[in-house]
Amino acid sequence: MQRDPPAAKFTIVDIARAAGVSIKTVSRVINQEEGVGAETRARVLEIVAAMGYRPNVSARSLSSRRSYLIGVIFMRVGAYHYVGEVQVGAMRACRRAGYHLVVEQVLPPDAVGGVQGFADELRDARFDGVVLTPPTCDDPEVLAAVETAGLPYVRIAPDREFERSPYVFMDDRKAAREQTLRLWNMGHRRIAFIDGPADHGSAARRRQGYIEALRDRGVEPRPEWIAKGEFLSLSGFDATERLLGLPERPTAIFAANDEMAVGALAAAAKHGLSVPRDLSVVGFDDTPTAEAAWPRLTTVHQPTAEMAEAAVEMLIDGFGDERLRARVAARQLDYRLVQRDSAAPPLA
Amino acid sequence: MQRDPPAAKFTIVDIARAAGVSIKTVSRVINQEEGVGAETRARVLEIVAAMGYRPNVSARSLSSRRSYLIGVIFMRVGAYHYVGEVQVGAMRACRRAGYHLVVEQVLPPDAVGGVQGFADELRDARFDGVVLTPPTCDDPEVLAAVETAGLPYVRIAPDREFERSPYVFMDDRKAAREQTLRLWNMGHRRIAFIDGPADHGSAARRRQGYIEALRDRGVEPRPEWIAKGEFLSLSGFDATERLLGLPERPTAIFAANDEMAVGALAAAAKHGLSVPRDLSVVGFDDTPTAEAAWPRLTTVHQPTAEMAEAAVEMLIDGFGDERLRARVAARQLDYRLVQRDSAAPPLA
DNA sequence: AATATTTTCGACAGCGGTGTCAATGGAATC
DNA sequence: GATTCCATTGACACCGCTGTCGAAAATATT
Numbered sequence: 001m002q003r004d005p006p007a008a009k010f011t012i013v014d015i016a017r018a019a020g021v022s023i024k025t026v027s028r029v030i031n032q033e034e035g036v037g038a039e040t041r042a043r044v045l046e047i048v049a050a051m052g053y054r055p056n057v058s059a060r061s062l063s064s065r066r067s068y069l070i071g072v073i074f075m076r077v078g079a080y081h082y083v084g085e086v087q088v089g090a091m092r093a094c095r096r097a098g099y100h101l102v103v104e105q106v107l108p109p110d111a112v113g114g115v116q117g118f119a120d121e122l123r124d125a126r127f128d129g130v131v132l133t134p135p136t137c138d139d140p141e142v143l144a145a146v147e148t149a150g151l152p153y154v155r156i157a158p159d160r161e162f163e164r165s166p167y168v169f170m171d172d173r174k175a176a177r178e179q180t181l182r183l184w185n186m187g188h189r190r191i192a193f194i195d196g197p198a199d200h201g202s203a204a205r206r207r208q209g210y211i212e213a214l215r216d217r218g219v220e221p222r223p224e225w226i227a228k229g230e231f232l233s234l235s236g237f238d239a240t241e242r243l244l245g246l247p248e249r250p251t252a253i254f255a256a257n258d259e260m261a262v263g264a265l266a267a268a269a270k271h272g273l274s275v276p277r278d279l280s281v282v283g284f285d286d287t288p289t290a291e292a293a294w295p296r297l298t299t300v301h302q303p304t305a306e307m308a309e310a311a312v313e314m315l316i317d318g319f320g321d322e323r324l325r326a327r328v329a330a331r332q333l334d335y336r337l338v339q340r341d342s343a344a345p346p347l348a
Numbered sequence: 349m350q351r352d353p354p355a356a357k358f359t360i361v362d363i364a365r366a367a368g369v370s371i372k373t374v375s376r377v378i379n380q381e382e383g384v385g386a387e388t389r390a391r392v393l394e395i396v397a398a399m400g401y402r403p404n405v406s407a408r409s410l411s412s413r414r415s416y417l418i419g420v421i422f423m424r425v426g427a428y429h430y431v432g433e434v435q436v437g438a439m440r441a442c443r444r445a446g447y448h449l450v451v452e453q454v455l456p457p458d459a460v461g462g463v464q465g466f467a468d469e470l471r472d473a474r475f476d477g478v479v480l481t482p483p484t485c486d487d488p489e490v491l492a493a494v495e496t497a498g499l500p501y502v503r504i505a506p507d508r509e510f511e512r513s514p515y516v517f518m519d520d521r522k523a524a525r526e527q528t529l530r531l532w533n534m535g536h537r538r539i540a541f542i543d544g545p546a547d548h549g550s551a552a553r554r555r556q557g558y559i560e561a562l563r564d565r566g567v568e569p570r571p572e573w574i575a576k577g578e579f580l581s582l583s584g585f586d587a588t589e590r591l592l593g594l595p596e597r598p599t600a601i602f603a604a605n606d607e608m609a610v611g612a613l614a615a616a617a618k619h620g621l622s623v624p625r626d627l628s629v630v631g632f633d634d635t636p637t638a639e640a641a642w643p644r645l646t647t648v649h650q651p652t653a654e655m656a657e658a659a660v661e662m663l664i665d666g667f668g669d670e671r672l673r674a675r676v677a678a679r680q681l682d683y684r685l686v687q688r689d690s691a692a693p694p695l696a
Numbered sequence: 697a698a699t700a701t702t703t704t705c706g707a708c709a710g711c712g713g714t715g716t717c718a719a720t721g722g723a724a725t726c
Numbered sequence: 727g728a729t730t731c732c733a734t735t736g737a738c739a740c741c742g743c744t745g746t747c748g749a750a751a752a753t754a755t756t
Contacts, residue, residue, distance in 0.1 A: 009471075011712055022736040027714060037734060054471055058415065059712030061406035062741050069450075076436075081636075083432045087451055088424075095465070100473055102417075102448050103435055117443065123357075123402050125448055233640040259640055266642030269617045289640065292581035292607060294614025359742055370706040375744060385704060407742035410711050 010053045019047045030055055061126070066319075070094055070312055071102045071122070071130040073142065081287045082304060086133055086156070089305030093312035102127065106136050119145040127151060129315040131308065134158070137167075138201070152318055154311040159201025166318070166329040168310045172202045175300045175335040176209025176254075177216075179282060182298075182337060183252045184217055186345040188280060192250035193221070194229040194239045194260050203231070206256045206284060225250060229260045236263025244271050244279075251279065251346040258283035258290040261297055265342070276344035286338050295341035303333045358401045367395045378403055409474070414667075418442055418660055419470070419478040421490065422453045429635045430652060434481055434504070437653030441660035450475065454484050467493040475499060477663040479656065482506070482550070485515075500666055502659040507549025514666070514677040516658045520550045523648045523683040524557025524602075525564075527630060530685060531600045532565055534693040536628060540598035541569070542577040542587045542608050551579070554604045554632060573598060577608045584611025592619055592627075599627065599694040606631035606638040609645050613690070624692035634686050643689035651681045 016023040021040060028036045029044040036044075047053075061067045072090050074083055087101065094101045102125060106118040122130075122145060129152040136142045137155035143164070146153050155167040183191050193210045196203025207226065214221045224246060227239035236255050240263065243250055255261035261283030265275055273279045275295055283290055286301035310331050364371040369388060376384045377392040384392075395401075409415045420438050422431055435449065442449045450473060454466040470478075470493060477500040484490045485503035491512070494501050503515040531539050541558045544551025555574065562569045572594060575587035584603050588611065591598055603609035609631030613623055621627045623643055631638055634649035658679050 013712080023713080024715090024736060024738095025734085028735090031714085035734060040734080054468075056410070056712050057472060057474055058406050058409035059741090060714075062404070062410050062743085063712080063714040065714095065741075067406065081429055081432075083435075084429075087431075088453075091451065091453060095469070098472075100450050100469075103439065103451050105436070105439060120402075121443070121448075124405060124446075126405055233642065237642060262640060263642065269642075289637070292610055292637070294581070294585065294611070294617070361742080371743080372706060372708095372745090373704085376705085379744085383704060388704080404742050407711090408744075410713085411742075411744040413711075413744095 010051050012053075012055065015044065015047055015051065015053050018051065019044045066128050067126040068099050069102050069125060069127050070099050070315060071104050071125060071127040072308070073118070073130055073132050073136050074103070074105045075133075075136050075139075076105060076107070081289075082133075085304035086131075086308040089308030089310075090131060090312045092305070093309045093316070097312075097316045099128070099312075099316065104130075106139070106142055115139075115141045115145065118142065119149070122146065122149045122151065128319060129153060131156060131311045131315065132158075133308075134202070135200075152315060154314045154318075156307050156311050157202060162330070166314050166331075168307045168314070168331045168333060170302060170307065170333050170335050172205035173209040173212070175337075176206035176256075176284065177213040178209075178337060179284065179300050180210045180213035180254060181216075183254065183280060183282065183343065184213065186252075186280070186343065188252040188346055189219070190225070190248060190250040191252045191254060192225040192227065192243045194227050194236055194243075194253060194255040194264065196229055196231045196256040196260075200231070203256050210254060229256065231257050231259060233259045233263035233266070236260025237267045238263075240264040240267035241270075244268075244273075252343065253279065253281050255281065255283050258285045258287045258293075258297055258299055261299070261342070262289055262293050265293060265295075265297075276342050277347065280343040280346070282343050290338070290340070293342070298340045298343040299338050301336040301338045303335065306333050358399050360401075360403065363392065363395055363399065363401050366399065367392045414476050415474040416447050417450050417473060417475050418447050418663060419450045419452050419473060419475040420656070421466070421478055421480050421484050422451070423481075423484050423487075424453060424455070429637070430481070433652035434479075434656040437656030437658075438479060438660045440653070441657045441664070445660075445664045447476070447660075447664065452478075454487070454490055463487075463489045463493065466490065467497070470494065470497045470499065476667060477501060479504060479659045479663065480506075481656075483548075486549070500663060502662045502666075504655050504659050505550060510678065514662050514679075516655045516662070516679045516681060518650060518655065518681050518683050520553035521557040521560070523650075523685075524554035524604075524632065525561040526557075526685060527632065527648050528558045528561035528602060529564075531602065531628060531630065531691065532561065534600075534628070534691065536600040536694055537567070538573070538596060538598040539600045539602060540573040540575065540591045542575050542584055542591075542601060542603040542612065544577055544579045544604040544608075548579070551604050558602060577604065579605050579607060581607045581611035581614070584608025585615045586611075588612040588615035589618075592616075592621075600691065601627065601629050603629065603631050606633045606635045606641075606645055606647055609647070609690070610637055610641050613641060613643075613645075624690050625695065628691040628694070630691050638686070638688070641690070646688045646691040647686050649684040649686045651683065654681050 012023045012026050016026045026044055029041050091101050104121055132153055132155045134157050137158045153165055155165055157169050158167050195207050211221050227243055229235040229239045253264050255264055261281050264281045268275050268279050275281050283297045283299040286299045290297035290299045360371045360374050364374045374392055377389050439449050452469055480501055480503045482505050485506045501513055503513055505517050506515050543555050559569050575591055577583040577587045601612050603612055609629050612629045616623050616627050623629050631645045631647040634647045638645035638647045
């Protein structure tokens with residue numbers, strides 16, 4: 001109508017004409033609806049392929065009221081490596097199903113835009129569904145906005161209200177337990193833990209796993225072995241300084257995330273301790289930091305991309321089946337212990 | 349028509365009726381077209397606000413042939429922190445102009461999907477324009493795909509063919525020069541450089557800046573002071589080992605990116621050198637790694653988010669003015685030296 | 697005051713698909 | 727052979743907006 005078509009493509013009408021059928025039949029074929037004769041279907045498919053036809057997304061959305069767009073919501077896109085991983089997985093699932101991935105961020109309420117800006121975006125974008133990542137997946141305002149918009153959503157690793165929506169998760173507690181036992185089985189008996197922020201659910205679950213493991217082995221973890229941290233490398237450094245100042249110095253330190261583990265490595269170096277000879281340090285998450293650190297961190301691999309992929313799958317599967325939306329579903333993914341160079345048996 | 353409207357919203361018809369004007373007039377108002385009386389415009393705007401009307405994106409796209417979607421293309425979304433930064437900036441610009449951001453990735457040709465998968469996505473998604481990031485912005489196949497699709501595009505920090513499209517960039521050479529001079533001015537005279545991959549344009553420009561700075565000060569950089577690296581921390585470690593093995597050991601090391609600088613820190617620790625007392629190490633890029641490292645890295649801040657923001661702006665501005673597309677435009681952004689803890693004057 | 701211009705506004709035809717529903721025709725049933 | 731029944735298929739309205747173009751109203755010109 002108005003602008004020159006960027007690349008003169010075909011429309012469903014062209015295909016219908018070429019195949020000698022109605023546009024509705026073509027529509028049926030490309031949407032894999034039934035009720036089309038095998039022969040007709042084959043002919044149409046052939047022509048579609050030959051002419052390189054691809055349906056117009058806008059027209060399809062307008063008519064069907066689906067956008068074929070999935071949104072992933074982050075608190076701050078720039079902040080964490082996490083974000084990239086999530087996108088990789090989500091994109092994979094989207095492509096498989098013919099969806100596209102739109103990235104949205106909710107800025108903290110004080111920032112320009114804030115949650116309101118997010119709500120507006122939500123309405124405009126007409127997502128078919130959204131995936132919420134931590135910590136937005138536990139933000140009451142964000143959840144309210146999404147629910148008000150009537151959008152189906154799946155949460156990744158939520159901290160609470162597990163009945164509120166479908167979600168995917170990993171067993172942090174169990175992973176931390178295994179991570180701790182790995183140190184134990186190497187022979188470590190004085191194992192310290194660097195905790196994450198108090199309001200961070202997965203940090204709490206990891207701490208829980210650590211405690212459980214020790215109790216399992218008949219050891220009551222001493223309070224001074226659990227050092228407060230903030231998930232940042234500097235806090236890991238400080239925490240380690242405190243731990244190394246203890247009368248009975250730990251032989252192994254388990255940091256609740258990789259960044260703090262890197263801080264721990266630095267503190268060890270400052271104290272002239274060689275890792276893993278004099279001190280073992282293990283992390284959690286398996287971010288690129290873990291691989292880049294020196295020595296390379298022994299850690300727990302969190303299947304971030306896979307969780308995102310699963311989340312998008314659940315979402316898309318749910319579209320077909322309205323009941324799925326109501327029914328709460330959860331999907332668990334497996335972690336994996338990663339053995340690298342920062343942990344070893346303690347010196348006799 | 350078919351599914352129950354998620355949240356019963358208004359259409360342009362409702363607004364027109366409420367305002368007592370034609371839908372076309374409402375359309376004019378919301379698109380800020382001229383040719384509407386001030387009074388009429390005000391009335392319509394008021395009703396739009398009161399009823400909370402937001403135009404249906406699909407309908408608008410179908411009719412206007414614009415999708416209000418901007419694509420950002422990455423090689424591998426998961427790999428670099430870079431990706432998040434770019435998205436932050438791009439999203440900022442998109443929101444301001446009422447666009448949405450879709451993330452796409454081109455997988456290496458050998459991967460499932462590969463460049464072909466990307467080309468298909470391009471056609472489906474009907475982007476109004478795309479932003480290409482390194483290294484895809486120099487990939488002939490990718491460029492060909494984008495151009496074949498007839499899409500306007502802006503590149504971020506391309507390495508070559510600067511006439512081929514508008515682009516945004518930062519002066520790597522000058523920044524590296526300043527970074528080197530900073531070390532020089534601290535009193536360092538034996539400054540080594542850890543180079544990036546041979547085919548990486550910005551690495552070459554940084555090396556050039558390093559060389560220039562030394563020549564500026566009347567020093568011809570010795571070949572053995574320039575160590576090969578691969579932008580990965582391990583390669584920085586190895587390079588540093590070689591440099592520290594030199595008869596006349598350098599007092600400062602300038603790594604062409606932060607990751608290699610982190611490797612350098614590790615190598616220094618292994619050699620029992622305290623940074624920055626015994627050895628200064630500086631990086632480039634100012635990724636989170638720089639802040640997380642121990643000691644925190646003195647580096648050069650690359651305005652990644654701002655570059656992406658500028659790229660999207662150029663793209664959107666170009667839509668209004670067809671001539672802009674043809675005309676090559678470039679926009680330069682400023683780097684910023686970041687002073688942290690890994691560099692200090694050499695020991696007397 | 698009559699006419700020429702300009703500004704403001706609306707009718708209407710698409711954009712390219714999907715949903716509804718009725719028509720067609722061959723197989724199955726009686 | 728007439729009737730009923732599915733499986734196929736197509737006609738057509740419609741999704742909500744923008745572009746075109748002509749009409750009406752306001753303003754300027756002579």
